[in-house]
Amino acid sequence: MAYEFYEILEVSREASPEEIKKAYRKKAMEVHPDRHGGDKEKELLFKEVNEAYATLSDPQKRAQYDRFGSNDMGGGFGGGQWGFHTNMDFSDIFESFFGWGGGFQWGGTRRKSGGIEGEDIEIRVRLDFADALSGLKKTVSYTRKVLCTTCEGSGAKKGTEPKECTQCRWAGQVRRRTQTIFGVMEQMGICDVCRGTGKIITDTCASCRGERRESLKTEKEIDIPAGIDDGMTIKVRGEGNDGIGSTPGDLYITFNIPDSIDGLRREDTNLYYILEIDPVEAILGIKKTLKLPVLGDRSIDIKTGTQHDEVLRFKWDGVKHISKDQKGDLFITIHIKIPTHLSKKERELYHAIAEEKNIEVSDGGFLSKIF
Ligand SMILES: [Zn+2]
Ligand SMILES: [Zn+2]
Known part of the structure; x- marks a missing residue:
C-alpha cells in the first residue's frame, strides 16, 4: 500500500x-x-x-x-x-x-459563473532600516494586467460577436464524472475548449490579440505601518490583475529590510547595540551621552565596577509592534576595550597600580614597542 x-x-x-x-x-x-x-x-x-x-x-x-x-x-x-x-x-x-x-486568499485563477477572477500579484520592496521603524507612505511600481481598452475585455474585434462554446454552451464549466471507491463522483471543472469563458471568439481584437487584458505599469501609494519587519507582507485588496467579468486579484507586497545600521541591530521589536568603553570608565563609572544611529541621543549611566558584557536595558525604547500598541526594548551591551596605546604618563600610572597590587608585570610585548 x-x-x-x-x-x-x-x-x-x-x-x-x-x-x-x-x-x-x-x-x-x-x-x-x-x-x-x-x-x-x-x-x-x-x-x-x-x-x-x-x-x-x-x-x-x-x-x-x-x-x-x-x-x-x-x-x-x-x-x-x-x-x-x-x-x-x-x-x-x-x-x-x-x-x-x-x-490569505487562494490566488491564481479563480473562476465563478463564467468570469475569471484576477490573479494575485506578489512584489518585493526594499525599505531602509529607519523607515521600517517609523513607517511611511511609499509609492510602489509594478505591472498589472488590466482589461484591454480597445475591446473592453471582450477579446473580440470591434463589431464582431463571440460564438457559443460547443462543449459547455456558454457555461464555462463542464461536469466530469469519475469512478472512485465510493462510487461515481461528479465534479465541476473548467471547460478547456473556451478556457472557462463559455464563448469562442472568431475575430480577435488586434490590440490584445484576444487575451482580453494588457499589461499596464502601475504606481500605487502604500501606507506602511511603523514596525514593519523583513519578510513581512502587506496585502492590498483588489490591486492585483483585473479579472475578466469578475473581481480583481490582490497585491501582496513583501518587504526586504536590513537588520542593522551602523552597529544598531534589530531583532523583532528589540534593538541591540554594543558600546565599547575604556577600563577606567568601567572601574570608576561615568555618565555619558551616547549618539545612537536612528534613535539619537541616549544618556547612559555606567556604574562603578561595570563588567564586560554587562547589559543596560532601556524599556520601551525599541521598535513599535506592527499591530499591537506596544514597543520592544533597547539593549546596550558594554564591551570593555583594553587600550593598546598608552601615553608615558598612563604607563607610569598603570605601573603604580601594579605595584600597589603587588603584581609583577612583564612589561614586555606590545607596550614596550610604543615608546
Ligand atoms: Zn482587446
Ligand atoms: Zn466552453
Whole structure:
C-alpha cells in the first residue's frame, strides 16, 4: 500500500491532527504558486498538498484513506485542465502568516459563473532600516494586467460577436464524472475548449490579440505601518490583475529590510547595540551621552565596577509592534576595550597600580614597542 498523502505532507502515519495542520501550513507556504510567480510545477505541488490535507484533516476521509491506501478519492490531481476545488477556508490556515491586513486568499485563477477572477500579484520592496521603524507612505511600481481598452475585455474585434462554446454552451464549466471507491463522483471543472469563458471568439481584437487584458505599469501609494519587519507582507485588496467579468486579484507586497545600521541591530521589536568603553570608565563609572544611529541621543549611566558584557536595558525604547500598541526594548551591551596605546604618563600610572597590587608585570610585548 502506498501512503502518498503522508509523504506529500512529510508526516508519519501516526501524526496527530495538529501535526498534520502544522505540516500543511509549512508545505503550502513553501509551494504556494503566488510565491513562485505562477510556476506550473509549484502549482501542481500546491494542489497535491491541498488534496493531501483535505483528506488527512478529515477524520472520516483519513480513516478511509488509511484503509484503502489509495489517493483515488475522486478526481485526482493530475489533470491540469481541471480547476482546483475545495471548501476549505484558507484564511483560517494562513492567518498566522499574514497576521494583519486580512486573511490569505487562494490566488491564481479563480473562476465563478463564467468570469475569471484576477490573479494575485506578489512584489518585493526594499525599505531602509529607519523607515521600517517609523513607517511611511511609499509609492510602489509594478505591472498589472488590466482589461484591454480597445475591446473592453471582450477579446473580440470591434463589431464582431463571440460564438457559443460547443462543449459547455456558454457555461464555462463542464461536469466530469469519475469512478472512485465510493462510487461515481461528479465534479465541476473548467471547460478547456473556451478556457472557462463559455464563448469562442472568431475575430480577435488586434490590440490584445484576444487575451482580453494588457499589461499596464502601475504606481500605487502604500501606507506602511511603523514596525514593519523583513519578510513581512502587506496585502492590498483588489490591486492585483483585473479579472475578466469578475473581481480583481490582490497585491501582496513583501518587504526586504536590513537588520542593522551602523552597529544598531534589530531583532523583532528589540534593538541591540554594543558600546565599547575604556577600563577606567568601567572601574570608576561615568555618565555619558551616547549618539545612537536612528534613535539619537541616549544618556547612559555606567556604574562603578561595570563588567564586560554587562547589559543596560532601556524599556520601551525599541521598535513599535506592527499591530499591537506596544514597543520592544533597547539593549546596550558594554564591551570593555583594553587600550593598546598608552601615553608615558598612563604607563607610569598603570605601573603604580601594579605595584600597589603587588603584581609583577612583564612589561614586555606590545607596550614596550610604543615608546
Ligand atoms: Zn482587446
Ligand atoms: Zn466552453
